[in-house]
Amino acid sequence: MSSPSVSVSEELEQRNRLPTLLEVLGRRTLAPTDLFSFYIYMRDQQRSVDYLDFWLDVSQHMSLCRHYVRELRRSMLVETPELEKAPSKRTSEGLDNFRMDGDSPPNSEKLESQDQAVSDYLRSQNGNGKNGKAGHNNHSPRGSLGSRHSEIKAASLERPRPSFKNSDDTQTNSNSPGHTVARADIRASAEKILYTFVLPGSEREIVLPEMILNRIIHAIEEEGRDDPEVFNDAKEYVFQAMERDAFPGFLQAKALGNLVPLSVLLRLGLGLACLFAGLWGGYYMILTNKSRATRCWLIIPYLLGSHLLVAYQYKIDVFMAFFSYSEYTFMNWSKIREPYVRKLIMKRALMAFVLFHVIALLLLVLFIFVPGTNF
Incomplete structure (x- = not known):
């Protein structure tokens, strides 16, 4: 049994320093150095909010994939209660490394291994479904993804990134039918990121190294992949760019002053x-x-x-x-x-x-x- 982790309020009291970018993006800070304030700063002062939107959308895509695999594992356990006793079954091979511990405290090493398991499982599904690849390559038109998840997210963009209050928990911990994630939703989410931020000439194109850009396009367009690992390099590149170019100015403006x-x-x-x-x-x-x-x-x-x-x-x-x-x-x-x-x-x-x-x-x-x- 894991020991209880430090709560957010206790962490804030113990943290006798300025927050890091990872803590801000992880929603572990409060105003005026919270994620909402950082979004406003990137939009109004840095003029590069597309990079932050890309990072948040990729994180949301990862959350969607976790939710899909979690639901799939739950449904398989309900239908076949003896599943855990027979790990050699092919239906469970991709889910053995994924644990349903969404209520446990966040741990970076555990999340990293969990995310890797999610990506491996989604890739294995693509590999087993070669005959469905043609269907995967029928790309949805930009802005009409056709999934409930995408409709909710598109409607939420009327206000700058409103889901700053632990949105992952509200999506992943619900058992209501309205939160069911289909495999097509994951594909639609990956394509939306590709068409919105990555492709040259896209609506909100961000500048990425050509090697990373070509790798993402090839993985989605040619290989039919939609697992979160496709965006790992781009996400890390964007994170480092924000940490180097934008975050110091954000701390200077919000932690040492209180005026725009x-x-x-x-x-x-x-x-x-x-x-x-x-x-x-x-x-x-x-x-x-x-x-x-x-x-x-x-x-x-x-x-x-x-x-x-x-x-x-x-x-x-x-x-x-x-x-x-x-x-x-x-x-x-x-x-x-x-x-x-x-x-x-x-x-x-x-x-x-x-x-x-x-x-x-x-x-x-x-x-x-x-x-x-x-x-």
């Missing part, structure tokens, strides 16, 4: 305007020899200007950070729930708070003690 670029630029413009108004007012009061008490009113534009300029420099809104809020799209805020990120942003907010007050006070002192003149 449009808000940052807006604060720059308003900050310069407030600072200019304060400086103009200061020179005016000096030239008209206003009293020091009157010049104290200059603290208002100096505070506003320095606050907005510091917010631009640190990409952080101090007061929203004190309330643990982060902006994921312009003027849309969400609660900061990742513990380590909350501590980081709070430290930077305190530093920014002290800094803009110091700047405002220095400017005020400068213009208060400068002797006035009369025209």
Whole structure:
């Protein structure tokens, strides 16, 4: 009996560091470094959301294959209860390595071996069904896959990747007829990935090395394969590309700040305007020899200007950070729930708070003690 694993909440409390890309994609992080925030960042700032969509679709394809094999094994055990006692039967050879432990805690080594068993079994089915290969090569038109799974997934694309709440569990742990997966659904899922992301000139083509590209096309078009192993190299390539090119910027934007670029630029413009108004007012009061008490009113534009300029420099809104809020799209805020990120942003907010007050006070002192003149 396996020992109980650490729950997600306990893992979050123990993780005294920034999350990795694998943890973000595995839905083991919270806002603002969760998968939904990463999707928004890839869409709005990195402008390369197709790579993330490809990775997610391949992962969903893997989940579909697991569900298919799990259902097949369950149905065979129900029909032939003595199946486990006769592992030599040909019908069970491909399922011997696949265990129905969908409710057990995720383990990377176990999942890897399980995924390999799924791919091996699906390839063996293709090998045993050579006479059905012609049917496999009748590709479905793009966007009309004809399976319940594909219809649900296509409808869900109205909102950016909504299935960020452990979608695998909702699909694989249900015994309802509506969640039954047919072999044709797996083929349709593989073809959809091919026609949407991989083929040259496709709707949302991603850049892949030619060797990987040709290998995927040959496996699906010529060999009639649809097992998840077909996309392994491309998935790893896309993961490394996101980890190298996009993820550092995502952490910089979300773990060290709480503003989106449009808000940052807006604060720059308003900050310069407030600072200019304060400086103009200061020179005016000096030239008209206003009293020091009157010049104290200059603290208002100096505070506003320095606050907005510091917010631009640190990409952080101090007061929203004190309330643990982060902006994921312009003027849309969400609660900061990742513990380590909350501590980081709070430290930077305190530093920014002290800094803009110091700047405002220095400017005020400068213009208060400068002797006035009369025209």
